[in-house]
Amino acid sequence: SRGRLAALVRMAPGSLLHTHPHSEDGEAEECLVLEGELTVGDVVMKPGDYQRAAPGSLHREQRSETGALLYFTGTLDFLVS
Numbered sequence: 001s002r003g004r005l006a007a008l009v010r011m012a013p014g015s016l017l018h019t020h021p022h023s024e025d026g027e028a029e030e031c032l033v034l035e036g037e038l039t040v041g042d043v044v045m046k047p048g049d050y051q052r053a054a055p056g057s058l059h060r061e062q063r064s065e066t067g068a069l070l071y072f073t074g075t076l077d078f079l080v081s
Contacts, residue, residue, distance in 0.1 A: 012064075016063040017063070022056060029052070034068075035047060038063075
């Protein structure tokens with residue numbers, strides 16, 4: 001009812017998620033890298049690395065040159081923004 005989800009997300013090699021805002025009245029988004037590499041802005045994340053995007057934050061571009069498997073919790077509101 002709150003539009004939250006938890007999912008395993010597989011990013012294909014070369015995939016990109018553009019910079020996006022998180023709503024002030026939304027909920028935090030969390031991501032744990034399980035496999036591969038995820039680059040967020042200038043930070044390269046590897047297996048075991050974790051990131052959290054707080055409500056009202058601007059989430060920097062995320063990309064994976066190698067492909068990645070992520071454990072994600074949050075909402076998908078950025079897909080419709």
